[in-house]
Amino acid sequence: MARNKYPEETVRRILDTAERLFVEKGYDRTSLQDILDETGLSKGAIYHHFASKEDIFYSVCERIGKRNGAALARLRDDDTLTGLEKLRAISRLSLQLERQAKTFNMMPYLKDNAKFLAMEMCSIYEDVVPVFMEPIIRQGIADGSIRTAHPRALAEAMVLLSDVWINPIVQPATREEIRARCAVYNQLFRSFGIEELIDEEVVCALEAYADMPRPSQPLNAV
Amino acid sequence: MARNKYPEETVRRILDTAERLFVEKGYDRTSLQDILDETGLSKGAIYHHFASKEDIFYSVCERIGKRNGAALARLRDDDTLTGLEKLRAISRLSLQLERQAKTFNMMPYLKDNAKFLAMEMCSIYEDVVPVFMEPIIRQGIADGSIRTAHPRALAEAMVLLSDVWINPIVQPATREEIRARCAVYNQLFRSFGIEELIDEEVVCALEAYADMPRPSQPLNAV
DNA sequence: AGGATACAAACAGACCGTTGGTTTGTTTGC
DNA sequence: GCAAACAAACCAACGGTCTGTTTGTATCCT
Numbered sequence: 076m077a078r079n080k081y082p083e084e085t086v087r088r089i090l091d092t093a094e095r096l097f098v099e100k101g102y103d104r105t106s107l108q109d110i111l112d113e114t115g116l117s118k119g120a121i122y123h124h125f126a127s128k129e130d131i132f133y134s135v136c137e138r139i140g141k142r143n144g145a146a147l148a149r150l151r152d153d154d155t156l157t158g159l160e161k162l163r164a165i166s167r168l169s170l171q172l173e174r175q176a177k178t179f180n181m182m183p184y185l186k187d188n189a190k191f192l193a194m195e196m197c198s199i200y201e202d203v204v205p206v207f208m209e210p211i212i213r214q215g216i217a218d219g220s221i222r223t224a225h226p227r228a229l230a231e232a233m234v235l236l237s238d239v240w241i242n243p244i245v246q247p248a249t250r251e252e253i254r255a256r257c258a259v260y261n262q263l264f265r266s267f268g269i270e271e272l273i274d275e276e277v278v279c280a281l282e283a284y285a286d287m288p289r290p291s292q293p294l295n296a297v
Numbered sequence: 298m299a300r301n302k303y304p305e306e307t308v309r310r311i312l313d314t315a316e317r318l319f320v321e322k323g324y325d326r327t328s329l330q331d332i333l334d335e336t337g338l339s340k341g342a343i344y345h346h347f348a349s350k351e352d353i354f355y356s357v358c359e360r361i362g363k364r365n366g367a368a369l370a371r372l373r374d375d376d377t378l379t380g381l382e383k384l385r386a387i388s389r390l391s392l393q394l395e396r397q398a399k400t401f402n403m404m405p406y407l408k409d410n411a412k413f414l415a416m417e418m419c420s421i422y423e424d425v426v427p428v429f430m431e432p433i434i435r436q437g438i439a440d441g442s443i444r445t446a447h448p449r450a451l452a453e454a455m456v457l458l459s460d461v462w463i464n465p466i467v468q469p470a471t472r473e474e475i476r477a478r479c480a481v482y483n484q485l486f487r488s489f490g491i492e493e494l495i496d497e498e499v500v501c502a503l504e505a506y507a508d509m510p511r512p513s514q515p516l517n518a519v
Numbered sequence: 520a521g522g523a524t525a526c527a528a529a530c531a532g533a534c535c536g537t538t539g540g541t542t543t544g545t546t547t548g549c
Numbered sequence: 550g551c552a553a554a555c556a557a558a559c560c561a562a563c564g565g566t567c568t569g570t571t572t573g574t575a576t577c578c579t
Contacts, residue, residue, distance in 0.1 A: 119554080
């Protein structure tokens, strides 16, 4: 097939397949050939739409970011909620978003997904914090529900802990350990006026991670 | 040269070279050929001592871990300090260790060093927290200088924030931003009885990061 | 005690399959 | 007719293997 009438459909197919494979097997262990096989496309097709394998990866990440960003923007711009209420809502939302993206699937296999972790860190600093979290915290300062002189730094700490510690659970943990993490997480931010950042409902949802099947080999196995 | 009398010297040469190259250029961008060229060894030599390129990487990480572990163990077992005092000392120590390992050099190029970041995360959960931080916090609980019902979780939060946010500075920041991060970091742990976790001296040392030359291209550039 | 011998450690370097990436060619919608 | 949308042959470089060579050292014989 040449001169497809709907090339964006081909792009979507490539991204869908790549996203699934990257999440399932990790970036390194997914070869271009794998993507070719599963899409049924040729190398020419792929390299017509993307500059490199890394470019596919970045496009996949960008698409995930956009999906999540849309939901976060809606929350940020909701003017029926206080800043604090929005932060609480984000805990629930990010749990949900993560399950959608199935990124929690890959987290147990951290070493195969180093690239995702690095990208997440980048997007936290370049996107999530400045575009969503800092504005929300500034609103919280304005409406009196949050107290801090450093909204940006507070946003960074909160998102980092949320996204690389609490949710997803990077390291296997028992229900008690997960509960303990949530308790500590909540206490950490209490002095900023932020009470009960993670509520009981979210804690219960997070506890479900404890039952997830885990790889038997240690993360740093060769 | 065959049947070297001091093979461990060869291993050291490989590890030294690999560590430098991995830190300078990142794991992916360092080829085996690079290591061969810089050590003057042959492929046979490398694969005699190591099973794979990844094996070299893990050995490099292990060696760094051992270097740092020795210093951390000395601190942990020092019985002239309270738990809280040890935590403060760790802030200073980790700054120092990181500069030794030159890992701060690579952090601005996060995407080229995704593997290091992932390994650091693994070692935090598998090594730093259980072996060093949790015992210290437990001591702090016993001697009354730290208050928490969840020593493990508190240790995790502290080390994560310390190692992927405060030090090294993953994201370029101005002196004011770095200072703000330290202020927030300190406030976060105050309710656990931990006052002034990072003192003024360390803050000043961290501020020096602001003057570090940074890559001109954005981190997620292709 | 010391020289010959056996053996495996410590390499060297040719070789291999796979990989990401390029180029050239072909079809086809507009 | 022209370029977008592919197909597929081709390429260099990569990680990894295999075979071959040198040589330190333990063992044995005298």
